[in-house]
Amino acid sequence: MYIEITDKTGKVSEELQQETVKLLNFAAGFIHLPDNKEMAVTYVTNDEIQAINRDYRGKDVPTDVVSLEYEPETIAFDDDFDMPEALREELADFDSFIGELYISIEKAQEQADNYGHSYAREMGFLAVHGFLHINGYDHMVLEDEKVMFALQEEILTAYGLTR
Template sequence: MYIEMQDKTGQVSEALQQDTIKLLNFAADFIHLPENKEMAITYVLNDEIQEINREYRGKDVPTDVVSLEYEPEDIAFGEDFEMPEELQAELEDFDSFIGELYISIEKAQEQADNYGHRYERELGFLAVHGFLHINGYDHMVPEDEKVMFALQEEILTAYGLTR
Protein backbone atom coordinates (compact mmCIF):
# COMPACT_ATOMS: atom_id res chain seq x y z
CA MET A 1 0.00 0.00 0.00
CA TYR A 2 1.21 3.47 -0.82
CA ILE A 3 0.84 6.07 1.95
CA GLU A 4 1.33 9.76 1.32
CA MET A 5 2.51 11.43 4.52
CA GLN A 6 2.41 15.13 5.35
CA ASP A 7 3.40 16.79 8.63
CA LYS A 8 1.93 20.29 8.73
CA THR A 9 3.21 20.72 12.29
CA GLY A 10 6.90 20.13 11.63
CA GLN A 11 6.95 18.16 14.88
CA VAL A 12 6.64 14.52 13.79
CA SER A 13 10.05 12.98 13.16
CA GLU A 14 10.82 11.24 9.89
CA ALA A 15 11.46 8.05 11.88
CA LEU A 16 8.00 8.20 13.46
CA GLN A 17 6.39 8.85 10.09
CA GLN A 18 8.20 5.81 8.65
CA ASP A 19 7.13 3.71 11.66
CA THR A 20 3.51 4.73 10.99
CA ILE A 21 3.83 3.68 7.35
CA LYS A 22 5.22 0.28 8.42
CA LEU A 23 2.41 -0.14 10.97
CA LEU A 24 -0.31 0.65 8.45
CA ASN A 25 1.20 -1.65 5.84
CA PHE A 26 1.18 -4.35 8.53
CA ALA A 27 -2.49 -3.51 9.25
CA ALA A 28 -3.29 -3.64 5.52
CA ASP A 29 -1.76 -7.13 5.29
CA PHE A 30 -3.58 -8.12 8.48
CA ILE A 31 -7.01 -7.32 6.98
CA HIS A 32 -5.99 -8.65 3.52
CA LEU A 33 -6.28 -5.30 1.78
CA PRO A 34 -5.22 -5.47 -1.89
CA GLU A 35 -1.67 -4.15 -2.40
CA ASN A 36 -2.68 -1.49 -4.95
CA LYS A 37 -4.47 0.68 -2.38
CA GLU A 38 -3.36 4.19 -1.46
CA MET A 39 -4.12 6.58 1.38
CA ALA A 40 -2.90 9.83 2.91
CA ILE A 41 -2.07 10.92 6.45
CA THR A 42 -1.69 14.52 7.53
CA TYR A 43 -0.46 15.50 10.98
CA VAL A 44 -2.06 18.72 12.17
CA LEU A 45 -2.58 20.83 15.29
CA ASN A 46 -5.85 21.18 17.22
CA ASP A 47 -7.01 24.33 15.43
CA GLU A 48 -6.81 22.69 12.01
CA ILE A 49 -8.42 19.42 13.05
CA GLN A 50 -11.22 21.41 14.66
CA GLU A 51 -11.90 23.07 11.28
CA ILE A 52 -11.87 19.69 9.54
CA ASN A 53 -14.11 18.18 12.22
CA ARG A 54 -16.57 21.08 11.83
CA GLU A 55 -16.58 20.86 8.03
CA TYR A 56 -16.92 17.09 7.66
CA ARG A 57 -18.61 15.98 10.87
CA GLY A 58 -20.49 19.08 12.02
CA LYS A 59 -18.65 19.06 15.36
CA ASP A 60 -16.93 22.31 16.28
CA VAL A 61 -14.32 20.82 18.64
CA PRO A 62 -10.81 19.49 18.20
CA THR A 63 -10.63 15.71 17.98
CA ASP A 64 -7.84 13.15 17.77
CA VAL A 65 -8.36 11.74 14.28
CA VAL A 66 -10.68 12.44 11.35
CA SER A 67 -11.06 9.70 8.76
CA LEU A 68 -12.35 10.50 5.28
CA GLU A 69 -13.28 7.35 3.38
CA TYR A 70 -13.45 7.56 -0.41
CA GLU A 71 -15.72 5.38 -2.49
CA PRO A 72 -15.81 5.88 -6.27
CA GLU A 73 -19.41 4.67 -6.47
CA ASP A 74 -20.41 7.78 -4.51
CA ILE A 75 -19.64 9.90 -7.58
CA ALA A 76 -22.96 10.70 -9.26
CA PHE A 77 -23.39 11.53 -12.95
CA GLY A 78 -26.45 12.71 -14.81
CA GLU A 79 -28.69 10.13 -16.47
CA ASP A 80 -27.60 11.10 -19.99
CA PHE A 81 -23.90 11.34 -19.17
CA GLU A 82 -21.64 9.23 -21.38
CA MET A 83 -18.30 8.73 -19.71
CA PRO A 84 -15.24 9.43 -21.89
CA GLU A 85 -12.64 6.67 -21.86
CA GLU A 86 -10.05 9.01 -20.35
CA LEU A 87 -12.34 9.76 -17.39
CA GLN A 88 -13.10 6.06 -16.92
CA ALA A 89 -9.36 5.35 -16.66
CA GLU A 90 -8.98 8.15 -14.09
CA LEU A 91 -11.87 6.74 -12.03
CA GLU A 92 -10.25 3.32 -12.08
CA ASP A 93 -7.06 4.91 -10.71
CA PHE A 94 -9.17 6.74 -8.12
CA ASP A 95 -10.55 3.37 -6.99
CA SER A 96 -7.15 2.60 -5.49
CA PHE A 97 -7.35 5.64 -3.17
CA ILE A 98 -9.21 4.55 -0.03
CA GLY A 99 -9.13 7.76 1.98
CA GLU A 100 -7.21 10.09 4.20
CA LEU A 101 -6.55 10.63 7.87
CA TYR A 102 -5.94 13.82 9.79
CA ILE A 103 -4.28 13.26 13.16
CA SER A 104 -3.91 15.95 15.81
CA ILE A 105 -0.52 15.59 17.46
CA GLU A 106 -1.70 17.79 20.33
CA LYS A 107 -4.64 15.47 21.08
CA ALA A 108 -2.36 12.46 20.68
CA GLN A 109 0.03 13.83 23.32
CA GLU A 110 -2.83 14.76 25.65
CA GLN A 111 -4.37 11.28 25.36
CA ALA A 112 -1.02 9.54 25.80
CA ASP A 113 -0.55 11.50 29.03
CA ASN A 114 -4.10 10.74 30.21
CA TYR A 115 -3.86 7.00 29.42
CA GLY A 116 -0.33 6.65 30.75
CA HIS A 117 1.32 5.30 27.63
CA ARG A 118 3.86 6.50 25.10
CA TYR A 119 3.08 9.22 22.55
CA GLU A 120 4.30 6.88 19.78
CA ARG A 121 1.78 4.26 20.88
CA GLU A 122 -1.05 6.81 20.82
CA LEU A 123 -0.10 8.00 17.32
CA GLY A 124 0.00 4.36 16.17
CA PHE A 125 -3.36 3.67 17.79
CA LEU A 126 -4.93 6.70 16.10
CA ALA A 127 -3.47 5.72 12.71
CA VAL A 128 -4.83 2.16 12.98
CA HIS A 129 -8.18 3.42 14.29
CA GLY A 130 -8.55 5.83 11.36
CA PHE A 131 -7.26 3.22 8.91
CA LEU A 132 -9.99 0.81 10.00
CA HIS A 133 -12.61 3.54 9.54
CA ILE A 134 -11.56 4.17 5.94
CA ASN A 135 -11.81 0.43 5.37
CA GLY A 136 -15.44 0.24 6.47
CA TYR A 137 -15.20 -0.42 10.21
CA ASP A 138 -17.19 1.68 12.64
CA HIS A 139 -18.20 1.85 16.29
CA MET A 140 -21.60 3.54 16.20
CA VAL A 141 -23.41 0.54 17.68
CA PRO A 142 -22.10 -1.77 20.42
CA GLU A 143 -21.76 -4.83 18.17
CA ASP A 144 -19.66 -2.93 15.61
CA GLU A 145 -17.62 -1.29 18.37
CA LYS A 146 -16.73 -4.67 19.81
CA VAL A 147 -15.52 -5.91 16.41
CA MET A 148 -13.56 -2.77 15.51
CA PHE A 149 -11.92 -2.27 18.90
CA ALA A 150 -10.93 -5.94 19.14
CA LEU A 151 -9.42 -5.81 15.65
CA GLN A 152 -7.43 -2.62 16.30
CA GLU A 153 -6.06 -4.07 19.54
CA GLU A 154 -5.21 -7.34 17.78
CA ILE A 155 -3.31 -5.44 15.06
CA LEU A 156 -1.42 -3.25 17.54
CA THR A 157 -0.50 -6.25 19.72
CA ALA A 158 0.59 -8.39 16.77
CA TYR A 159 2.74 -5.49 15.56
CA GLY A 160 4.23 -5.10 19.03
CA LEU A 161 2.86 -1.64 19.78
CA THR A 162 1.47 -2.26 23.24
CA ARG A 163 0.42 0.04 26.06
Protein backbone atom coordinates in the same frame (compact mmCIF):
# COMPACT_ATOMS: atom_id res chain seq x y z
CA MET B 1 -0.05 0.21 -0.21
CA TYR B 2 1.11 3.71 -0.96
CA ILE B 3 0.77 6.15 1.95
CA GLU B 4 1.40 9.85 1.58
CA ILE B 5 2.45 11.47 4.86
CA THR B 6 2.23 15.22 5.43
CA ASP B 7 3.33 16.89 8.65
CA LYS B 8 1.74 20.35 8.76
CA THR B 9 3.10 20.86 12.29
CA GLY B 10 6.77 20.24 11.54
CA LYS B 11 6.96 18.36 14.85
CA VAL B 12 6.55 14.70 13.88
CA SER B 13 9.90 12.98 13.49
CA GLU B 14 10.81 11.30 10.24
CA GLU B 15 11.22 8.09 12.25
CA LEU B 16 7.64 8.25 13.56
CA GLN B 17 6.32 9.07 10.10
CA GLN B 18 8.09 6.01 8.64
CA GLU B 19 6.87 3.87 11.53
CA THR B 20 3.31 4.97 10.73
CA VAL B 21 3.76 3.87 7.12
CA LYS B 22 5.06 0.47 8.28
CA LEU B 23 2.22 0.05 10.78
CA LEU B 24 -0.48 0.96 8.27
CA ASN B 25 0.99 -1.39 5.68
CA PHE B 26 0.98 -4.10 8.35
CA ALA B 27 -2.68 -3.29 9.12
CA ALA B 28 -3.49 -3.42 5.40
CA GLY B 29 -2.01 -6.91 5.19
CA PHE B 30 -3.83 -7.90 8.35
CA ILE B 31 -7.24 -7.11 6.81
CA HIS B 32 -6.17 -8.42 3.36
CA LEU B 33 -6.39 -5.06 1.60
CA PRO B 34 -5.20 -5.26 -2.03
CA ASP B 35 -1.67 -3.91 -2.59
CA ASN B 36 -2.78 -1.24 -5.08
CA LYS B 37 -4.55 0.89 -2.45
CA GLU B 38 -3.47 4.42 -1.53
CA MET B 39 -4.21 6.74 1.37
CA ALA B 40 -2.98 9.93 3.01
CA VAL B 41 -2.10 10.81 6.60
CA THR B 42 -1.75 14.44 7.67
CA TYR B 43 -0.51 15.51 11.09
CA VAL B 44 -2.16 18.72 12.29
CA THR B 45 -2.69 20.90 15.37
CA ASN B 46 -5.84 21.04 17.50
CA ASP B 47 -6.93 24.24 15.72
CA GLU B 48 -6.61 22.60 12.31
CA ILE B 49 -8.41 19.41 13.30
CA GLN B 50 -11.18 21.43 14.92
CA ALA B 51 -11.81 23.17 11.58
CA ILE B 52 -11.77 19.82 9.75
CA ASN B 53 -14.08 18.27 12.35
CA ARG B 54 -16.46 21.24 12.02
CA ASP B 55 -16.43 21.26 8.21
CA TYR B 56 -16.78 17.50 7.66
CA ARG B 57 -18.56 16.25 10.77
CA GLY B 58 -20.45 19.30 12.03
CA LYS B 59 -18.66 19.14 15.40
CA ASP B 60 -16.87 22.37 16.33
CA VAL B 61 -14.38 20.82 18.76
CA PRO B 62 -10.86 19.44 18.40
CA THR B 63 -10.66 15.66 18.18
CA ASP B 64 -7.85 13.14 17.95
CA VAL B 65 -8.38 11.74 14.45
CA VAL B 66 -10.69 12.48 11.54
CA SER B 67 -11.11 9.78 8.92
CA LEU B 68 -12.39 10.68 5.49
CA GLU B 69 -13.34 7.57 3.56
CA TYR B 70 -13.19 7.96 -0.20
CA GLU B 71 -16.17 6.54 -2.02
CA PRO B 72 -15.62 6.54 -5.78
CA GLU B 73 -18.43 7.54 -8.13
CA THR B 74 -20.19 4.69 -9.87
CA ILE B 75 -19.89 4.97 -13.62
CA ALA B 76 -22.68 3.34 -15.59
CA PHE B 77 -22.44 2.24 -19.21
CA ASP B 78 -25.04 0.92 -21.59
CA ASP B 79 -25.27 -2.88 -21.64
CA ASP B 80 -24.05 -2.99 -25.25
CA PHE B 81 -20.91 -0.89 -24.56
CA ASP B 82 -17.78 -2.93 -25.26
CA MET B 83 -15.24 -1.29 -22.93
CA PRO B 84 -11.65 -1.28 -24.20
CA GLU B 85 -9.24 -2.97 -21.80
CA ALA B 86 -7.16 0.21 -21.45
CA LEU B 87 -10.21 2.13 -20.25
CA ARG B 88 -11.15 -0.69 -17.88
CA GLU B 89 -7.65 -0.54 -16.33
CA GLU B 90 -7.76 3.26 -16.11
CA LEU B 91 -11.12 3.16 -14.30
CA ALA B 92 -9.77 0.55 -11.89
CA ASP B 93 -7.09 3.04 -10.85
CA PHE B 94 -9.79 5.42 -9.60
CA ASP B 95 -10.69 2.80 -7.01
CA SER B 96 -7.20 2.75 -5.49
CA PHE B 97 -7.52 5.80 -3.18
CA ILE B 98 -9.30 4.71 0.02
CA GLY B 99 -9.22 7.91 2.07
CA GLU B 100 -7.30 10.21 4.33
CA LEU B 101 -6.60 10.64 8.01
CA TYR B 102 -5.97 13.81 9.96
CA ILE B 103 -4.29 13.25 13.32
CA SER B 104 -3.95 15.95 15.96
CA ILE B 105 -0.49 15.67 17.49
CA GLU B 106 -1.63 17.75 20.47
CA LYS B 107 -4.56 15.43 21.24
CA ALA B 108 -2.28 12.43 20.75
CA GLN B 109 0.16 13.76 23.36
CA GLU B 110 -2.66 14.63 25.77
CA GLN B 111 -4.20 11.17 25.44
CA ALA B 112 -0.85 9.41 25.77
CA ASP B 113 -0.30 11.29 29.03
CA ASN B 114 -3.83 10.51 30.26
CA TYR B 115 -3.61 6.79 29.39
CA GLY B 116 -0.06 6.39 30.67
CA HIS B 117 1.50 5.06 27.50
CA SER B 118 3.93 6.44 24.96
CA TYR B 119 3.24 9.12 22.37
CA ALA B 120 4.34 6.65 19.68
CA ARG B 121 1.77 4.11 20.90
CA GLU B 122 -1.01 6.72 20.84
CA MET B 123 -0.03 7.91 17.37
CA GLY B 124 -0.05 4.30 16.17
CA PHE B 125 -3.41 3.66 17.82
CA LEU B 126 -4.93 6.72 16.14
CA ALA B 127 -3.51 5.76 12.75
CA VAL B 128 -4.92 2.21 12.98
CA HIS B 129 -8.24 3.46 14.35
CA GLY B 130 -8.63 5.91 11.47
CA PHE B 131 -7.42 3.33 8.96
CA LEU B 132 -10.12 0.91 10.06
CA HIS B 133 -12.73 3.65 9.67
CA ILE B 134 -11.76 4.33 6.06
CA ASN B 135 -12.01 0.61 5.43
CA GLY B 136 -15.61 0.39 6.58
CA TYR B 137 -15.29 -0.33 10.30
CA ASP B 138 -17.26 1.74 12.78
CA HIS B 139 -18.23 1.87 16.44
CA MET B 140 -21.61 3.61 16.43
CA VAL B 141 -23.40 0.54 17.81
CA LEU B 142 -22.09 -1.81 20.49
CA GLU B 143 -21.74 -4.88 18.24
CA ASP B 144 -19.69 -2.95 15.68
CA GLU B 145 -17.63 -1.34 18.44
CA LYS B 146 -16.66 -4.73 19.83
CA VAL B 147 -15.53 -5.91 16.40
CA MET B 148 -13.58 -2.74 15.54
CA PHE B 149 -11.91 -2.29 18.93
CA ALA B 150 -10.91 -5.95 19.12
CA LEU B 151 -9.44 -5.78 15.62
CA GLN B 152 -7.45 -2.60 16.27
CA GLU B 153 -6.04 -4.07 19.48
CA GLU B 154 -5.20 -7.31 17.67
CA ILE B 155 -3.36 -5.37 14.95
CA LEU B 156 -1.43 -3.21 17.42
CA THR B 157 -0.48 -6.22 19.56
CA ALA B 158 0.59 -8.31 16.56
CA TYR B 159 2.70 -5.37 15.36
CA GLY B 160 4.28 -5.07 18.82
CA LEU B 161 2.86 -1.67 19.71
CA THR B 162 1.43 -2.38 23.15
CA ARG B 163 0.54 -0.16 26.09
